[in-house]
Amino acid sequence: MLIKHGIAVSPGIAIAQPMVLGVEDYRIPRQTIDHSSARSPHDATAAEVQRLRAALDKLSDEIAANEALAAEHLGKEAAAIFAAHLLLTRDPKLAQEIEKLIREANHSAEYASSQVLRRYAKSLQNLGNSYLAERAADIFDLERGLLRHLLGEQREDLAHLTAPVVVLAHNLTPSETAGLSREHVKAFVTEVGGATSHTAILAGALEIPALVGVGSFLADASGGELVIVDGNLGQLIIDPDKDTLARYEQIRSLQQSRQQLLRTSGEGIASTNDGVRILVQGNIEFPEEAAHASARGADGIGLYRTEFLYMGGLRERTEEEHYLAYKEVIRAFGDRPVTIRTLDVGSDKIPNSLRPVLQEAPNPELGLRSVRISLEYVDLFKTQLRAILRAATGGDVRLMFPLVSSLPELRQAKMILRDVMEDLDEEGIPFAGDIQIGMMVEVPSAALRADEFAKEVDFFSIGTNDLIQYTLAADRTDPLVAKYYNAADPAVLMLIQNVVRAAENAGIPVTVCGQMSSDPKYLPLLVGMGLRQISVMPQAIPVLKDLIRRISVPEAVEIAERVRTFETARDIDLFLKKELDRLLALERSTPALAETY
Ligand code: PEP
Protein backbone atom coordinates (compact mmCIF):
# COMPACT_ATOMS: atom_id res chain seq x y z
CA MET A 1 0.00 0.00 0.00
CA LEU A 2 1.29 3.43 -0.95
CA ILE A 3 -0.21 6.73 0.24
CA LYS A 4 0.43 9.92 -1.73
CA HIS A 5 -0.70 13.41 -0.76
CA GLY A 6 -1.93 16.08 -3.11
CA ILE A 7 -4.10 19.16 -3.34
CA ALA A 8 -7.76 18.22 -2.92
CA VAL A 9 -9.73 20.21 -5.50
CA SER A 10 -13.05 18.36 -5.32
CA PRO A 11 -14.34 16.37 -2.30
CA GLY A 12 -15.63 12.80 -1.95
CA ILE A 13 -14.32 9.21 -1.82
CA ALA A 14 -13.83 6.96 -4.84
CA ILE A 15 -12.61 3.35 -4.96
CA ALA A 16 -11.98 1.79 -8.37
CA GLN A 17 -9.41 0.33 -10.69
CA PRO A 18 -7.08 2.92 -12.13
CA MET A 19 -6.81 3.89 -15.74
CA VAL A 20 -3.27 5.13 -16.10
CA LEU A 21 -2.57 7.67 -18.78
CA GLY A 22 1.13 7.88 -19.60
CA VAL A 23 3.36 10.92 -19.61
CA GLU A 24 4.36 10.36 -23.24
CA ASP A 25 1.20 9.37 -25.01
CA TYR A 26 2.41 9.50 -28.58
CA ARG A 27 5.82 8.37 -29.68
CA ILE A 28 7.08 10.13 -32.79
CA PRO A 29 8.41 7.37 -35.06
CA ARG A 30 10.36 9.48 -37.60
CA GLN A 31 12.02 12.86 -37.34
CA THR A 32 12.42 13.27 -41.11
CA ILE A 33 10.15 12.82 -44.12
CA ASP A 34 9.88 9.28 -45.48
CA HIS A 35 10.87 9.44 -49.15
CA SER A 36 10.74 5.71 -49.85
CA SER A 37 7.34 5.58 -51.50
CA ALA A 38 7.32 9.00 -53.19
CA ARG A 39 8.26 9.60 -56.82
CA SER A 40 10.33 12.68 -55.98
CA PRO A 41 11.48 14.57 -52.86
CA HIS A 42 9.10 17.33 -53.93
CA ASP A 43 6.13 14.90 -53.95
CA ALA A 44 7.09 13.56 -50.53
CA THR A 45 7.25 17.06 -49.03
CA ALA A 46 3.91 18.02 -50.61
CA ALA A 47 2.33 14.83 -49.21
CA GLU A 48 3.74 15.60 -45.75
CA VAL A 49 2.28 19.14 -45.83
CA GLN A 50 -1.02 17.67 -46.97
CA ARG A 51 -0.98 15.25 -44.03
CA LEU A 52 -0.38 18.13 -41.65
CA ARG A 53 -3.26 20.20 -43.07
CA ALA A 54 -5.66 17.26 -42.88
CA ALA A 55 -4.67 16.61 -39.26
CA LEU A 56 -5.09 20.29 -38.33
CA ASP A 57 -8.56 20.28 -39.95
CA LYS A 58 -9.58 17.13 -38.07
CA LEU A 59 -8.27 18.56 -34.80
CA SER A 60 -10.21 21.80 -35.35
CA ASP A 61 -13.41 19.83 -35.96
CA GLU A 62 -12.81 17.82 -32.81
CA ILE A 63 -12.21 20.92 -30.68
CA ALA A 64 -15.35 22.54 -32.09
CA ALA A 65 -17.28 19.40 -31.02
CA ASN A 66 -15.66 19.62 -27.54
CA GLU A 67 -16.66 23.26 -27.35
CA ALA A 68 -20.27 22.30 -28.02
CA LEU A 69 -20.06 19.48 -25.44
CA ALA A 70 -18.65 21.83 -22.79
CA ALA A 71 -21.23 24.49 -23.62
CA GLU A 72 -24.00 21.93 -23.12
CA HIS A 73 -22.68 20.38 -19.88
CA LEU A 74 -20.61 23.07 -18.24
CA GLY A 75 -21.71 26.35 -19.74
CA LYS A 76 -20.46 29.09 -22.02
CA GLU A 77 -17.50 30.12 -19.90
CA ALA A 78 -16.03 26.60 -19.82
CA ALA A 79 -16.64 26.35 -23.57
CA ALA A 80 -14.61 29.53 -24.05
CA ILE A 81 -11.49 27.52 -23.11
CA PHE A 82 -12.00 25.49 -26.28
CA ALA A 83 -12.79 28.57 -28.32
CA ALA A 84 -9.28 29.78 -27.43
CA HIS A 85 -7.82 26.39 -28.55
CA LEU A 86 -9.74 26.65 -31.77
CA LEU A 87 -8.37 30.09 -32.52
CA LEU A 88 -4.86 28.69 -32.26
CA THR A 89 -5.40 25.58 -34.40
CA ARG A 90 -7.07 27.70 -37.07
CA ASP A 91 -4.36 30.37 -36.93
CA PRO A 92 -2.62 30.34 -40.34
CA LYS A 93 0.63 31.37 -38.62
CA LEU A 94 0.76 28.06 -36.75
CA ALA A 95 0.34 26.02 -39.94
CA GLN A 96 2.92 28.19 -41.71
CA GLU A 97 5.51 27.71 -38.96
CA ILE A 98 5.11 23.93 -39.01
CA GLU A 99 5.09 23.79 -42.82
CA LYS A 100 8.30 25.81 -42.87
CA LEU A 101 10.05 23.12 -40.81
CA ILE A 102 8.67 20.41 -43.11
CA ARG A 103 9.81 22.19 -46.27
CA GLU A 104 13.11 23.64 -45.08
CA ALA A 105 14.36 21.18 -42.47
CA ASN A 106 12.83 18.03 -44.01
CA HIS A 107 11.08 17.35 -40.69
CA SER A 108 8.19 14.87 -40.57
CA ALA A 109 4.80 16.48 -39.91
CA GLU A 110 4.77 14.93 -36.42
CA TYR A 111 8.21 16.13 -35.45
CA ALA A 112 7.68 19.62 -36.91
CA SER A 113 4.33 19.99 -35.09
CA SER A 114 5.82 18.86 -31.81
CA GLN A 115 8.79 21.23 -32.19
CA VAL A 116 6.63 24.29 -32.88
CA LEU A 117 3.99 23.61 -30.20
CA ARG A 118 6.55 22.73 -27.54
CA ARG A 119 8.36 25.99 -28.34
CA TYR A 120 5.08 27.85 -27.71
CA ALA A 121 4.52 25.95 -24.47
CA LYS A 122 8.06 26.57 -23.28
CA SER A 123 7.83 30.30 -23.84
CA LEU A 124 4.64 30.34 -21.73
CA GLN A 125 6.36 28.36 -18.97
CA ASN A 126 9.39 30.66 -19.02
CA LEU A 127 7.36 33.79 -18.37
CA GLY A 128 7.61 33.03 -14.66
CA ASN A 129 3.90 33.36 -14.04
CA SER A 130 2.02 30.42 -12.58
CA TYR A 131 -1.22 31.18 -14.41
CA LEU A 132 0.55 31.29 -17.79
CA ALA A 133 2.55 28.19 -16.94
CA GLU A 134 -0.77 26.39 -16.41
CA ARG A 135 -1.81 27.50 -19.89
CA ALA A 136 1.20 25.60 -21.32
CA ALA A 137 -0.84 22.47 -20.51
CA ASP A 138 -3.37 23.64 -23.09
CA ILE A 139 -0.62 23.74 -25.74
CA PHE A 140 0.52 20.21 -24.81
CA ASP A 141 -3.12 19.21 -25.19
CA LEU A 142 -3.11 20.53 -28.75
CA GLU A 143 0.18 18.77 -29.46
CA ARG A 144 -1.23 15.43 -28.36
CA GLY A 145 -4.39 15.98 -30.36
CA LEU A 146 -2.41 16.77 -33.48
CA LEU A 147 -0.11 13.76 -33.04
CA ARG A 148 -3.09 11.49 -32.57
CA HIS A 149 -4.53 12.60 -35.89
CA LEU A 150 -1.18 12.33 -37.66
CA LEU A 151 -0.33 8.90 -36.27
CA GLY A 152 -3.85 7.56 -36.51
CA GLU A 153 -3.46 6.05 -33.01
CA GLN A 154 -6.38 6.06 -30.63
CA ARG A 155 -5.66 7.02 -27.06
CA GLU A 156 -8.11 5.21 -24.81
CA ASP A 157 -11.30 7.13 -25.24
CA LEU A 158 -12.12 8.78 -21.92
CA ALA A 159 -15.58 9.72 -23.11
CA HIS A 160 -16.63 6.14 -23.92
CA LEU A 161 -15.58 3.93 -21.02
CA THR A 162 -17.60 0.89 -20.07
CA ALA A 163 -16.49 0.25 -16.45
CA PRO A 164 -15.86 2.51 -13.44
CA VAL A 165 -12.31 3.86 -13.28
CA VAL A 166 -10.16 6.36 -11.45
CA VAL A 167 -8.17 8.28 -14.02
CA LEU A 168 -4.50 8.70 -13.08
CA ALA A 169 -2.49 11.00 -15.28
CA HIS A 170 0.59 13.18 -15.35
CA ASN A 171 -1.71 16.00 -16.33
CA LEU A 172 -5.29 16.23 -17.54
CA THR A 173 -6.01 19.00 -19.95
CA PRO A 174 -9.23 21.02 -19.81
CA SER A 175 -10.55 19.26 -22.90
CA GLU A 176 -9.89 15.82 -21.43
CA THR A 177 -11.49 16.83 -18.14
CA ALA A 178 -14.63 18.22 -19.77
CA GLY A 179 -14.87 15.08 -21.92
CA LEU A 180 -14.68 12.60 -19.00
CA SER A 181 -17.55 10.13 -18.91
CA ARG A 182 -19.63 11.21 -15.93
CA GLU A 183 -20.98 7.72 -15.53
CA HIS A 184 -17.71 5.82 -15.40
CA VAL A 185 -14.97 8.17 -14.24
CA LYS A 186 -15.26 8.09 -10.46
CA ALA A 187 -12.33 10.42 -9.71
CA PHE A 188 -9.12 11.75 -11.17
CA VAL A 189 -5.64 12.38 -9.84
CA THR A 190 -2.82 14.20 -11.58
CA GLU A 191 0.88 14.47 -10.83
CA VAL A 192 1.04 18.17 -11.70
CA GLY A 193 -1.36 21.10 -11.61
CA GLY A 194 -2.37 23.78 -9.15
CA ALA A 195 -5.58 24.48 -7.33
CA THR A 196 -6.35 27.32 -9.70
CA SER A 197 -5.92 25.50 -13.03
CA HIS A 198 -8.89 25.22 -15.38
CA THR A 199 -8.79 21.49 -14.73
CA ALA A 200 -9.37 22.05 -11.00
CA ILE A 201 -12.23 24.44 -11.71
CA LEU A 202 -13.89 21.92 -14.02
CA ALA A 203 -13.49 19.11 -11.43
CA GLY A 204 -15.76 21.01 -9.06
CA ALA A 205 -18.36 21.47 -11.78
CA LEU A 206 -18.26 17.71 -12.55
CA GLU A 207 -18.63 16.93 -8.83
CA ILE A 208 -16.19 14.02 -8.78
CA PRO A 209 -13.39 13.69 -6.21
CA ALA A 210 -10.15 15.06 -7.63
CA LEU A 211 -6.57 15.67 -6.51
CA VAL A 212 -3.89 17.58 -8.37
CA GLY A 213 -0.22 18.32 -7.72
CA VAL A 214 0.44 14.91 -6.15
CA GLY A 215 4.01 14.71 -7.50
CA SER A 216 5.34 11.68 -9.30
CA PHE A 217 3.29 8.52 -8.70
CA LEU A 218 2.51 7.02 -12.12
CA ALA A 219 5.47 4.70 -11.97
CA ASP A 220 3.94 3.19 -8.81
CA ALA A 221 0.50 2.51 -10.29
CA SER A 222 -0.56 0.07 -12.92
CA GLY A 223 -3.90 -1.25 -14.15
CA GLY A 224 -5.28 -4.22 -12.23
CA GLU A 225 -4.88 -3.07 -8.62
CA LEU A 226 -7.36 -0.90 -6.72
CA VAL A 227 -6.88 2.74 -5.80
CA ILE A 228 -8.70 4.95 -3.32
CA VAL A 229 -9.06 8.67 -3.91
CA ASP A 230 -9.88 10.65 -0.80
CA GLY A 231 -10.90 14.07 -2.09
CA ASN A 232 -11.52 15.29 1.46
CA LEU A 233 -8.12 14.59 2.97
CA GLY A 234 -6.24 14.94 -0.35
CA GLN A 235 -4.93 11.37 -0.40
CA LEU A 236 -4.33 8.82 -3.13
CA ILE A 237 -3.97 5.28 -1.80
CA ILE A 238 -2.51 2.81 -4.27
CA ASP A 239 -3.10 -0.89 -3.67
CA PRO A 240 -4.71 -0.43 -0.22
CA ASP A 241 -4.33 -3.13 2.42
CA LYS A 242 -7.39 -5.07 3.59
CA ASP A 243 -8.08 -2.90 6.65
CA THR A 244 -7.75 0.40 4.79
CA LEU A 245 -10.00 -0.84 2.01
CA ALA A 246 -12.61 -2.02 4.49
CA ARG A 247 -12.47 1.32 6.33
CA TYR A 248 -12.89 3.32 3.14
CA GLU A 249 -15.67 1.06 1.91
CA GLN A 250 -17.45 1.82 5.15
CA ILE A 251 -16.79 5.55 4.78
CA ARG A 252 -17.99 5.50 1.19
CA SER A 253 -21.20 3.67 1.97
CA LEU A 254 -21.82 5.98 4.92
CA GLN A 255 -21.23 8.90 2.64
CA GLN A 256 -23.62 7.51 0.05
CA SER A 257 -26.38 6.84 2.54
CA ARG A 258 -25.80 10.23 4.12
CA GLN A 259 -26.04 11.87 0.72
CA GLN A 260 -29.27 10.02 0.18
CA LEU A 261 -30.53 11.22 3.56
CA LEU A 262 -29.33 14.72 2.91
CA ARG A 263 -30.92 14.93 -0.51
CA THR A 264 -33.68 17.07 0.88
CA SER A 265 -31.65 18.85 3.59
CA GLY A 266 -30.86 21.75 1.29
CA GLU A 267 -34.52 22.58 0.97
CA GLY A 268 -36.12 25.26 3.10
CA ILE A 269 -34.55 27.57 5.59
CA ALA A 270 -31.98 26.35 8.10
CA SER A 271 -32.44 27.35 11.73
CA THR A 272 -30.51 26.13 14.76
CA ASN A 273 -32.47 23.82 17.05
CA ASP A 274 -33.22 26.83 19.25
CA GLY A 275 -34.75 28.67 16.32
CA VAL A 276 -32.06 31.08 15.04
CA ARG A 277 -32.01 31.32 11.25
CA ILE A 278 -28.65 30.95 9.49
CA LEU A 279 -28.63 32.06 5.87
CA VAL A 280 -26.69 29.62 3.66
CA GLN A 281 -25.85 31.13 0.30
CA GLY A 282 -23.77 29.75 -2.58
CA ASN A 283 -20.47 30.80 -4.21
CA ILE A 284 -20.37 30.57 -8.00
CA GLU A 285 -17.85 31.24 -10.76
CA PHE A 286 -19.92 30.73 -13.91
CA PRO A 287 -23.49 31.98 -14.49
CA GLU A 288 -24.57 28.45 -15.45
CA GLU A 289 -23.81 27.29 -11.90
CA ALA A 290 -26.63 29.47 -10.55
CA ALA A 291 -29.37 26.96 -11.36
CA HIS A 292 -27.28 24.18 -9.81
CA ALA A 293 -26.69 26.22 -6.63
CA SER A 294 -30.40 26.93 -6.43
CA ALA A 295 -31.20 23.22 -6.78
CA ARG A 296 -28.79 22.48 -3.90
CA GLY A 297 -30.82 24.80 -1.68
CA ALA A 298 -28.85 28.08 -1.80
CA ASP A 299 -30.72 30.86 0.01
CA GLY A 300 -29.09 33.24 -2.43
CA ILE A 301 -25.72 33.87 -4.06
CA GLY A 302 -23.32 35.28 -1.49
CA LEU A 303 -20.38 35.46 -3.88
CA TYR A 304 -20.45 35.57 -7.65
CA ARG A 305 -16.80 35.64 -8.77
CA THR A 306 -17.32 37.59 -11.98
CA GLU A 307 -13.67 37.53 -13.04
CA PHE A 308 -14.21 34.05 -14.48
CA LEU A 309 -16.19 35.78 -17.24
CA TYR A 310 -12.77 36.91 -18.43
CA MET A 311 -10.66 33.83 -17.91
CA GLY A 312 -11.36 31.76 -20.99
CA GLY A 313 -11.59 34.49 -23.58
CA LEU A 314 -9.05 36.36 -25.58
CA ARG A 315 -10.60 39.82 -25.32
CA GLU A 316 -12.38 42.08 -22.89
CA ARG A 317 -16.08 41.50 -22.31
CA THR A 318 -18.65 44.02 -23.50
CA GLU A 319 -21.21 45.63 -21.23
CA GLU A 320 -23.86 43.48 -22.89
CA GLU A 321 -21.95 40.25 -22.19
CA HIS A 322 -21.64 41.22 -18.52
CA TYR A 323 -25.31 42.18 -18.43
CA LEU A 324 -26.51 38.88 -19.92
CA ALA A 325 -24.37 36.82 -17.51
CA TYR A 326 -25.71 38.72 -14.49
CA LYS A 327 -29.27 38.47 -15.74
CA GLU A 328 -28.95 34.69 -15.97
CA VAL A 329 -27.91 34.45 -12.30
CA ILE A 330 -30.53 36.93 -11.11
CA ARG A 331 -33.26 35.09 -13.03
CA ALA A 332 -32.31 31.76 -11.41
CA PHE A 333 -32.68 33.30 -7.94
CA GLY A 334 -35.93 35.23 -8.31
CA ASP A 335 -36.37 37.32 -5.18
CA ARG A 336 -33.48 35.71 -3.27
CA PRO A 337 -30.36 37.90 -2.87
CA VAL A 338 -27.53 37.80 -5.42
CA THR A 339 -24.21 39.39 -4.44
CA ILE A 340 -22.11 40.31 -7.44
CA ARG A 341 -18.46 40.91 -6.71
CA THR A 342 -16.63 43.27 -9.06
CA LEU A 343 -13.60 41.91 -10.90
CA ASP A 344 -10.97 40.25 -8.74
CA VAL A 345 -8.36 39.73 -11.45
CA GLY A 346 -4.61 39.70 -10.92
CA SER A 347 -2.64 37.38 -8.68
CA ASP A 348 -3.34 33.96 -10.25
CA LYS A 349 -6.36 35.06 -12.30
CA ILE A 350 -5.10 37.09 -15.24
CA PRO A 351 -7.25 37.68 -18.32
CA ASN A 352 -5.40 37.81 -21.64
CA SER A 353 -6.18 41.47 -22.13
CA LEU A 354 -4.18 42.41 -18.99
CA ARG A 355 -1.32 39.94 -19.35
CA PRO A 356 1.28 42.34 -20.71
CA VAL A 357 0.95 44.50 -17.57
CA LEU A 358 0.39 41.90 -14.89
CA GLN A 359 2.61 38.99 -15.77
CA GLU A 360 5.78 40.84 -14.77
CA ALA A 361 4.62 41.45 -11.19
CA PRO A 362 7.43 40.35 -8.83
CA ASN A 363 4.92 39.27 -6.17
CA PRO A 364 1.44 39.07 -7.72
CA GLU A 365 -0.37 38.41 -4.44
CA LEU A 366 0.91 41.75 -3.16
CA GLY A 367 0.72 43.47 -6.53
CA LEU A 368 -1.80 45.14 -8.77
CA ARG A 369 -4.84 42.94 -8.29
CA SER A 370 -8.52 43.04 -7.57
CA VAL A 371 -10.15 46.43 -6.80
CA ARG A 372 -6.77 48.08 -7.37
CA ILE A 373 -7.02 47.06 -11.03
CA SER A 374 -10.56 48.41 -11.24
CA LEU A 375 -9.36 51.76 -9.86
CA GLU A 376 -6.45 51.78 -12.32
CA TYR A 377 -8.50 50.77 -15.38
CA VAL A 378 -11.55 52.91 -14.78
CA ASP A 379 -13.17 52.19 -18.17
CA LEU A 380 -13.04 48.46 -17.52
CA PHE A 381 -14.55 49.06 -14.07
CA LYS A 382 -17.28 51.35 -15.40
CA THR A 383 -18.31 48.82 -18.04
CA GLN A 384 -18.88 46.23 -15.34
CA LEU A 385 -20.63 48.64 -12.95
CA ARG A 386 -23.03 49.78 -15.70
CA ALA A 387 -23.96 46.15 -16.41
CA ILE A 388 -24.45 45.31 -12.71
CA LEU A 389 -26.59 48.41 -12.07
CA ARG A 390 -28.75 47.71 -15.13
CA ALA A 391 -29.19 44.01 -14.34
CA ALA A 392 -29.94 44.80 -10.69
CA THR A 393 -33.33 46.31 -11.53
CA GLY A 394 -34.63 42.75 -11.94
CA GLY A 395 -33.94 41.32 -8.47
CA ASP A 396 -32.43 41.65 -4.99
CA VAL A 397 -28.90 42.40 -6.14
CA ARG A 398 -26.01 43.57 -4.00
CA LEU A 399 -22.67 44.84 -5.18
CA MET A 400 -19.38 44.06 -3.49
CA PHE A 401 -15.81 45.34 -3.89
CA PRO A 402 -12.99 42.80 -3.35
CA LEU A 403 -9.69 43.24 -1.48
CA VAL A 404 -10.39 46.69 -0.08
CA SER A 405 -7.44 47.67 2.11
CA SER A 406 -7.99 51.34 2.95
CA LEU A 407 -10.80 53.87 3.33
CA PRO A 408 -9.67 56.09 0.41
CA GLU A 409 -9.71 53.02 -1.84
CA LEU A 410 -13.31 52.25 -0.83
CA ARG A 411 -14.34 55.89 -1.23
CA GLN A 412 -12.79 56.06 -4.70
CA ALA A 413 -14.64 52.91 -5.80
CA LYS A 414 -17.92 54.35 -4.49
CA MET A 415 -17.25 57.66 -6.24
CA ILE A 416 -16.80 55.88 -9.58
CA LEU A 417 -20.04 54.01 -8.88
CA ARG A 418 -21.81 57.34 -8.33
CA ASP A 419 -20.37 58.66 -11.63
CA VAL A 420 -21.72 55.60 -13.42
CA MET A 421 -25.15 56.14 -11.85
CA GLU A 422 -25.13 59.75 -13.05
CA ASP A 423 -24.19 58.66 -16.58
CA LEU A 424 -27.00 56.09 -16.68
CA ASP A 425 -29.41 58.66 -15.32
CA GLU A 426 -28.45 61.19 -18.01
CA GLU A 427 -28.77 58.53 -20.70
CA GLY A 428 -32.25 57.65 -19.41
CA ILE A 429 -31.26 53.99 -18.85
CA PRO A 430 -33.08 52.24 -15.97
CA PHE A 431 -30.78 51.11 -13.13
CA ALA A 432 -30.92 50.18 -9.43
CA GLY A 433 -29.99 53.45 -7.73
CA ASP A 434 -30.62 52.02 -4.26
CA ILE A 435 -28.33 48.98 -4.65
CA GLN A 436 -26.68 47.78 -1.42
CA ILE A 437 -22.92 48.24 -1.46
CA GLY A 438 -20.64 45.93 0.48
CA MET A 439 -16.98 45.05 0.70
CA MET A 440 -14.91 41.94 1.12
CA VAL A 441 -12.84 41.94 4.28
CA GLU A 442 -9.83 39.90 3.26
CA VAL A 443 -6.85 42.11 4.10
CA PRO A 444 -5.81 42.42 7.77
CA SER A 445 -5.81 46.25 7.49
CA ALA A 446 -9.54 46.15 6.66
CA ALA A 447 -10.31 43.63 9.41
CA LEU A 448 -8.49 45.75 11.99
CA ARG A 449 -10.36 48.94 11.00
CA ALA A 450 -13.72 47.24 10.53
CA ASP A 451 -15.43 49.84 12.78
CA GLU A 452 -14.51 52.66 10.39
CA PHE A 453 -15.39 50.67 7.26
CA ALA A 454 -18.73 49.64 8.77
CA LYS A 455 -19.86 53.28 8.67
CA GLU A 456 -19.42 53.38 4.90
CA VAL A 457 -20.81 50.09 3.60
CA ASP A 458 -24.11 48.20 3.79
CA PHE A 459 -22.52 44.80 4.50
CA PHE A 460 -19.27 42.89 5.02
CA SER A 461 -18.23 39.59 3.49
CA ILE A 462 -15.15 38.00 5.04
CA GLY A 463 -12.86 36.40 2.45
CA THR A 464 -10.90 34.00 4.59
CA ASN A 465 -8.97 32.53 1.65
CA ASP A 466 -7.03 35.77 1.29
CA LEU A 467 -7.32 36.90 4.91
CA ILE A 468 -5.43 33.77 6.02
CA GLN A 469 -2.64 34.20 3.47
CA TYR A 470 -2.11 37.87 4.29
CA THR A 471 -2.30 37.34 8.06
CA LEU A 472 0.02 34.35 8.19
CA ALA A 473 2.29 35.25 5.22
CA ALA A 474 1.58 31.90 3.53
CA ASP A 475 0.69 31.83 -0.17
CA ARG A 476 -2.69 30.12 -0.53
CA THR A 477 -1.63 28.29 -3.73
CA ASP A 478 1.81 27.08 -2.64
CA PRO A 479 1.85 23.49 -1.34
CA LEU A 480 5.28 24.11 0.21
CA VAL A 481 3.79 26.47 2.80
CA ALA A 482 0.44 24.71 3.16
CA LYS A 483 1.26 23.79 6.77
CA TYR A 484 1.53 27.51 7.64
CA TYR A 485 -1.83 28.30 6.05
CA ASN A 486 -4.56 27.53 8.58
CA ALA A 487 -8.04 28.96 9.11
CA ALA A 488 -7.90 27.82 12.74
CA ASP A 489 -4.96 30.07 13.60
CA PRO A 490 -5.84 32.24 16.63
CA ALA A 491 -4.68 35.41 14.81
CA VAL A 492 -7.08 34.73 11.93
CA LEU A 493 -9.93 34.03 14.34
CA MET A 494 -9.23 37.27 16.24
CA LEU A 495 -9.55 39.24 12.99
CA ILE A 496 -12.80 37.49 12.06
CA GLN A 497 -14.18 38.18 15.52
CA ASN A 498 -13.28 41.85 15.23
CA VAL A 499 -15.16 42.16 11.93
CA VAL A 500 -18.24 40.37 13.31
CA ARG A 501 -18.23 42.61 16.39
CA ALA A 502 -17.90 45.78 14.28
CA ALA A 503 -20.74 44.67 12.00
CA GLU A 504 -22.97 43.92 15.02
CA ASN A 505 -22.24 47.35 16.54
CA ALA A 506 -23.00 49.09 13.27
CA GLY A 507 -26.08 46.93 12.63
CA ILE A 508 -24.93 45.65 9.22
CA PRO A 509 -24.93 42.03 8.00
CA VAL A 510 -21.69 40.05 7.83
CA THR A 511 -20.97 36.83 5.92
CA VAL A 512 -17.99 34.48 5.61
CA CYS A 513 -17.56 33.49 1.95
CA GLY A 514 -14.03 31.97 2.01
CA GLN A 515 -13.60 28.17 1.79
CA MET A 516 -13.48 27.99 5.59
CA SER A 517 -17.27 28.32 5.76
CA SER A 518 -17.76 25.30 3.43
CA ASP A 519 -15.97 23.09 5.97
CA PRO A 520 -18.53 21.70 8.48
CA LYS A 521 -15.87 21.64 11.20
CA TYR A 522 -15.92 25.46 11.38
CA LEU A 523 -19.68 25.92 11.31
CA PRO A 524 -20.37 25.73 15.09
CA LEU A 525 -17.41 28.06 15.73
CA LEU A 526 -18.62 30.64 13.19
CA VAL A 527 -22.16 30.56 14.62
CA GLY A 528 -20.69 30.85 18.12
CA MET A 529 -18.68 33.90 17.00
CA GLY A 530 -21.94 35.56 15.98
CA LEU A 531 -22.20 34.84 12.24
CA ARG A 532 -25.73 34.40 10.95
CA GLN A 533 -24.83 34.10 7.26
CA ILE A 534 -22.35 32.02 5.30
CA SER A 535 -21.68 31.63 1.58
CA VAL A 536 -20.28 28.27 0.51
CA MET A 537 -19.51 25.84 -2.34
CA PRO A 538 -22.97 24.77 -3.60
CA GLN A 539 -22.27 21.07 -3.07
CA ALA A 540 -21.69 21.70 0.67
CA ILE A 541 -25.11 23.34 1.23
CA PRO A 542 -27.21 20.25 2.17
CA VAL A 543 -24.57 19.06 4.65
CA LEU A 544 -24.25 22.47 6.29
CA LYS A 545 -28.00 23.06 6.54
CA ASP A 546 -28.35 19.65 8.17
CA LEU A 547 -25.63 20.50 10.68
CA ILE A 548 -27.17 23.91 11.49
CA ARG A 549 -30.40 22.12 12.45
CA ARG A 550 -28.45 19.93 14.92
CA ILE A 551 -26.81 22.72 16.93
CA SER A 552 -28.05 25.40 19.29
CA VAL A 553 -26.63 28.92 19.61
CA PRO A 554 -25.62 28.52 23.31
CA GLU A 555 -23.79 25.31 22.40
CA ALA A 556 -22.01 27.11 19.53
CA VAL A 557 -21.09 30.03 21.82
CA GLU A 558 -19.56 27.57 24.27
CA ILE A 559 -17.48 26.06 21.46
CA ALA A 560 -16.26 29.54 20.44
CA GLU A 561 -15.37 30.29 24.08
CA ARG A 562 -13.38 27.07 24.42
CA VAL A 563 -11.56 27.86 21.16
CA ARG A 564 -10.37 31.19 22.66
CA THR A 565 -8.56 29.26 25.38
CA PHE A 566 -6.30 27.36 22.96
CA GLU A 567 -2.90 28.68 21.93
CA THR A 568 -2.26 26.96 18.61
CA ALA A 569 -4.08 26.24 15.34
CA ARG A 570 -3.37 22.56 15.84
CA ASP A 571 -5.16 22.39 19.20
CA ILE A 572 -8.12 24.34 17.81
CA ASP A 573 -8.27 22.10 14.79
CA LEU A 574 -8.28 18.92 16.90
CA PHE A 575 -10.93 20.33 19.23
CA LEU A 576 -13.22 21.34 16.35
CA LYS A 577 -12.88 17.92 14.74
CA LYS A 578 -13.84 16.24 18.00
CA GLU A 579 -16.78 18.58 18.46
CA LEU A 580 -17.99 17.79 14.95
CA ASP A 581 -17.71 14.06 15.67
CA ARG A 582 -19.71 14.58 18.82
CA LEU A 583 -22.40 16.63 17.09
CA LEU A 584 -22.72 14.00 14.43
CA ALA A 585 -22.42 11.19 16.97
CA LEU A 586 -19.71 9.58 14.89
CA GLU A 587 -17.45 6.88 16.22
CA ARG A 588 -14.17 8.26 17.51
CA SER A 589 -12.40 5.21 16.08
CA THR A 590 -12.96 6.49 12.55
CA PRO A 591 -12.22 10.21 12.70
CA ALA A 592 -12.07 10.35 8.90
CA LEU A 593 -15.81 9.85 8.94
CA ALA A 594 -16.18 13.46 9.98
CA GLU A 595 -14.40 14.43 6.79
CA THR A 596 -17.00 12.62 4.71
CA TYR A 597 -19.79 14.55 6.27
C1 PEP B 1 -11.51 34.83 -0.32
O1 PEP B 1 -10.41 35.38 -0.49
O2 PEP B 1 -11.81 34.20 0.71
C2 PEP B 1 -12.54 34.85 -1.37
C3 PEP B 1 -13.74 34.37 -1.17
O3 PEP B 1 -12.16 35.35 -2.58
P1 PEP B 1 -11.32 34.51 -3.66
O4 PEP B 1 -11.21 33.09 -3.18
O5 PEP B 1 -12.04 34.63 -4.95
O6 PEP B 1 -10.00 35.25 -3.63
Ligand code: MG
Ligand atom coordinates in the same frame (compact mmCIF):
# COMPACT_ATOMS: atom_id res chain seq x y z
MG1 MG C 1 -10.18 36.78 -2.11
